[in-house]
Amino acid sequence: xxxxxxxxxxxxxxxxxxxxxxxxxxxxxxxxxxxxxxxxxxxxxxxxxxxxxxxxxxxxxxxxxxxxxxxxxxxxxxxxxxxxxxxxxxxxxxxxxxxxxxxxxxxxxxxxxxxxxxxxxxxxxxxxxxxxxxxxxxxxxxxxxxxxxxxxxxxxxxxxxxxxxxxxxxxxxxxxxxxxxxxxxxxxxxxxxxxxxxxxxxxxxxxxxxxxxxxxxxxxxxxxxxxxxxxxxxxxxxxxxxxxxxxxxxxxxxxxxxxxxxxxxxxxxxxxxxxxxxxxxxxxxxxxxxxxxxxxxxxxxxxxxxxxxxxxxxxxxxxxxxxxxxxxxxxxxxxxxxxxxxxxxxxxxxxxxxxxxxxxxxxxxxxxxxxxxxxxxxxxxxxxxxxxxxxxxxxxxxxxxxxxxxxxxxxxxxxxxxxxxxxxxxxxxxxxxxxxxxxxxxxxxxxxxxxxxxxxxxxxxxxxxxxxxxxxxxxxxxxxxxxxxxxxxxxxxxxxxxxxxxxxxxxxxxxxxxxxxxxxxxxxxxxxxxxxxxxxxxxxxxxxxxxxxxxxxxxxxxxxxxxxxxxxxxxxxxxxxxxxxxxxxxxxxxxxxxxxxxxxxxxxxxxxxxxxxxxxxxxxxxxxxxxxxxxxxxxxxxxxxxxxxxxxxxxxxxxxxxxxxxxxxxxxxxxxxxxxxxxxxxxxxxxxxxxxxxxxxxxxxxxxxxxxxxxxxxxxxxxxxxxxxxxxxxxxxxxxxxx
Numbered sequence: 008x009x010x011x012x013x014x015x016x017x018x019x020x021x022x023x024x025x026x027x028x029x030x031x032x033x034x035x036x037x038x039x040x041x042x043x044x045x046x047x048x049x050x051x052x053x054x055x056x057x058x059x060x061x062x063x064x065x066x067x068x069x070x071x072x073x074x075x076x077x078x079x080x081x082x083x084x085x086x087x088x089x090x091x092x093x094x095x096x097x098x099x100x101x102x103x104x105x106x107x108x109x110x111x112x113x114x115x116x117x118x119x120x121x122x123x124x125x126x127x128x129x130x131x132x133x134x135x136x137x138x139x140x141x142x143x144x145x146x147x148x149x150x151x152x153x154x155x156x157x158x159x160x161x162x163x164x165x166x167x168x169x170x171x172x173x174x175x176x177x178x179x180x181x182x183x184x185x186x187x188x189x190x191x192x193x194x195x196x197x198x199x200x201x202x203x204x205x206x207x208x209x210x211x212x213x214x215x216x217x218x219x220x221x222x223x224x225x226x227x228x229x230x231x232x233x234x235x236x237x238x239x240x241x242x243x244x245x246x247x248x249x250x251x252x253x254x255x256x257x258x259x260x261x262x263x264x265x266x267x268x269x270x271x272x273x274x275x276x277x278x279x280x281x282x283x284x285x286x287x288x289x290x291x292x293x294x295x296x297x298x299x300x301x302x303x304x305x306x307x308x309x310x311x312x313x314x315x316x317x318x319x320x321x322x323x324x325x326x327x328x329x330x331x332x333x334x335x336x337x338x339x340x341x342x343x344x345x346x347x348x349x350x351x352x353x354x355x356x357x358x359x360x361x362x363x364x365x366x367x368x369x370x371x372x373x374x375x376x377x378x379x380x381x382x383x384x385x386x387x388x389x390x391x392x393x394x395x396x397x398x399x400x401x402x403x404x405x406x407x408x409x410x411x412x413x414x415x416x417x418x419x420x421x422x423x424x425x426x427x428x429x430x431x432x433x434x435x436x437x438x439x440x441x442x443x444x445x446x447x448x449x450x451x452x453x454x455x456x457x458x459x460x461x462x463x464x465x466x467x468x469x470x471x472x473x474x475x476x477x478x479x480x481x482x483x484x485x486x487x488x489x490x491x492x493x494x495x496x497x498x499x500x501x502x503x504x505x506x507x508x509x510x511x512x513x514x515x516x517x518x519x520x521x522x523x524x525x526x527x528x529x530x531x532x533x534x535x536x537x538x539x540x541x542x543x544x545x546x547x548x549x550x551x552x553x554x555x556x557x558x559x560x561x562x563x564x565x566x567x568x569x570x571x572x573x574x575x576x577x578x579x580x581x582x583x584x585x586x587x588x589x590x591x592x593x594x595x596x597x598x599x600x601x602x603x604x605x606x607x608x609x610x611x612x613x614x615x616x617x618x619x620x621x622x623x624x625x626x627x628x629x630x631x632x633x634x635x636x637x638x639x640x641x642x643x644x645x646x647x648x649x650x651x652x653x654x655x656x657x658x659x660x661x662x663x664x665x666x667x668x669x670x671x672x673x674x675x676x677x678x679x680x681x682x683x684x685x686x687x688x689x690x691x692x693x694x695x696x697x698x699x700x701x702x703x704x705x706x707x708x709x710x711x712x713x714x715x716x717x718x719x720x721x722x723x724x725x726x727x728x729x730x731x732x733x734x735x736x737x738x739x740x741x742x743x744x745x746x
Contacts, residue, residue: 014051017091021047021098037101046101047086051094071097072560072578074162077137080293081130083150083160102158104151111146111211115289120211121246121276122288123149123157125269127204129295130159132265135197136719136737138443138460138515142195144203145184146210156291183216187256194462194497196442198258201268205253209235212242217254245275263739266297273301435745436715439470441490444734444741446563448521449726456493456527457734457741458516464495465508465516465529465540470743494529494540501534508546513538518563518619518722522570530561530574537564537574537585550574550585563631567622575617575630582617582630595630595641602635609647614639619677619722621685629685631674638666638674638687638698651687651698651705660689666698666705676723678731686731688720695720695733708744709733715744 014023014036023038033052040047071088074097078084087098104110107123115123127149134141141148141162150158180189186202188195210216217235235254238247249271253261262268276284285292285302294302443461450456455468472489494508495516503511514533521527525542528549535558537550549572550558559578566572572585573594581596595609596617604612615634622628628641629650637652651666652674660669676688676695683700686708694710695717708731709715719737726732729746 013092013094017089017094017096018049018098021049023049046103047098048101050097050099052096071095074139077134077139077162079130079133081126081157081159082133082162083158099160100152100158102150102160103153104155106147107149107151107157107207108146110151114214115211116287117212117243117246118276118280118284118287119289120208121272122285122290122292123211124204124208124272125294125298126157126290126292127159127207128201128265128269128272129293129298131197131200131204132269132295134162135200135265135443135461138445138736140195140197140461141200141203142189143180143184144200144207145181146207147181149207154291155289183218186258188258192498196258196461197264198261201253201261201265202258204265204268205250208250209238209254212246212250213239243275243279245278246272249275264737266295269295269298270301273298277302437743437745438735438738438740439468439743440739441466441468441741442739443736444721444739445516445736446518446722447724447732447734447741448519448527449724449730449732450521451727455732455741456519456521458519458529460515460517460532461736462495462497463499463513463515464497465493465513465519465527466490467493468741493527494538494546499533501531501536504538504547506546508540508544511546517561518565518575520564520566520572522566522572524570528564528566528572530564532560532562535559535561537561537572549589550583550591562618563620565620565622565628567628568626573620573622573628575620577616577618580614580616580634582614582620582628594628594645595639595647600634602632602637605639605648607646609641609645612639612647618675621677621679623679623683623685624681629677629679631677631687633674636671636674638671638677638685650703651685659692660696660705661692661694661707661710663706664704666703669705671696671705676721676734678723678725680725680729680731681727682729684725684729686723686725688723688733690720693718693720695723695731709742715742717742 011023018038020041021038022041023036025037027035027037027048029035033050036049036051038047038049039045071085075085075088083102084100085097086100089096089098127144131141131144139162141159143161144159148159148161150160152158180203182190184203184206186195186199188199206216206218234256235251238250249268252271253268255261262271280287282302441457441459443459444457445460446458448456453469453471455470456465457468458465467490469489469491492509494511495513496503496510498512499514500512501514513529513531515531516529517532518530519527527540529538529540531538536548537558538546539549540546558574558576561574562577563575564572570587574583574585576583576596579596579598580600581598582594583591584594585591593610595612596614597611599613600615601613602615609628614630614632616632617630618633619631620629626643630639630641632639632652635652636654637649639647640650641647649667651669652671653667653669658664658669660666660671671687672689672694673691674687675690676686678686680686685698685700687696687698688694689696692710695708695715697706697708698704699706707714709717709720711718717733717735719735721734721736723731723733731744731746733742733744735742
């Protein structure tokens, strides 16, 4: 039971007013911040339940921190996290407008239902980009503020539940809204949330759910063989089709992302109701530019197809019902009029078709002439290039050098946009389809290891196979040939040490690094530990309790000279050094967030959420000091300095210049090439920068506008020959930028 006196002692700055809800894992109470006069809701986890079940407060705290950084207009905001005795509490935004279940007492309009779908889908898209699967989308978890703004709540709560002492075989979610893969224990993905959202939309559109699964599922439902029944006839077919596509039993056949599902819904609604349909939606919606454009643009126009001339048989068959109806009502006079009208229509259509056919023939002839000219020009160009190659002319001209041949890699995408440095030849790049990549480690030019936080696993990727696949929708069979599971079962957990890595459990693996002996190190983030997979494939925990407080969400790991490992204890604002013999000691940071210490010992300096690490050829440690918007370097003597970045408001790095004089934004990813070039990912501006080793000048390598086009850059690594591998988790791909 909840003790009000204990709660008051735990939250002295809040006045608790009433109980909102209770369940098997705790309570939700309403309250108000006394000094700010702000209404709040407090979610309370009892570490020790009445049944004697012990729950992991560390997992709950880690999840609270994760959710605290998840901001979106349609996601319930988290204000604070508090621990007191056996209570763990998340203080969050209070939604006084109730739940979707309580708010919708009768079936809403179709436009309002689609609007609800867009709001939830955009919230899910933001969460999926942060590697979070909701797992329990349902009307009770869709809330409204007092002014009617929709908010999705309980992000990640299923993940908290899963790691609180329950059996790993426990089914998490609400059966009526769960996807087939949740019943069977198969790997979950973004598509799992889309299935649940589609179930909610089906219920709003039809007044019933596609399946009744309040009881345990039937075998057909459990194995995903049962198809949902069609929606009611009153639902426009375009909207029904979009909903049913997301309800497909196979996740591979659902929309690729929540953003794609939102665009599908927006296209369908605009095609049915016109571009102003949002004005009739009763729910205020905040949309991304892509989805808003789809609302105003509508679905792509179908190609114009001229009907063939009507034959007498077709004409009589088409008009027969009209004849019969006319005879029944007014006799042969009406039938005669209908016949004359049909003949006139036939003649008109035939004339239109003939005219269109002539125009089409003329167009084909013109295109054929142009194609012939283009072919002749191409042949002439090839002959000229061949002659130049034989005589050796043009070898030093810009753009004339041949592409460096990479073994087995097929270049499919070449970006030629030039920004900031027009004299520099844009590098060649190619995108490889990989689900939710986070960090990368290059074994050699054709083999890449990829951590996938959302999937709780690390995969081994054969780039030679993946680069030949279509980026939009590669088949499952093709992906399985190019990607194999290296570590992790796909289910969050921490078991498996001492056995095969592929049979062990991970929980949101973040940074990874290869060692000279072939071992792979994994920052097992939400398990708060560093794990090692040997060259033979056996997994073990290397470090977990480096201090009395333990690790807090380690985000990055790198291996330096002589096998020294460095681990970013991100939430403790510190970097640890682990010697080959196993001895551990701080490498940088005091454990207190801030910025200080340049020029002195790194262990006396303050860092703020170190996000990424790298080691250069001289053995110096590089730190992406994310909270301070700087790259800092620790030399062999243990002294720290800033080598790139400045405070807010400095000159942006886009135009290039000395790294120390520029604002490098939000340094999220960091790597060092074999020539000493430093690669920095600025996630605030979605750009990738390079810093030359010789003069520490900065250049723009990639951004939404080029030179290499990227839209969601994350972590980065550099291969042995200088090839850059860039994770784009929101696009579900790894971009390979050739040296």
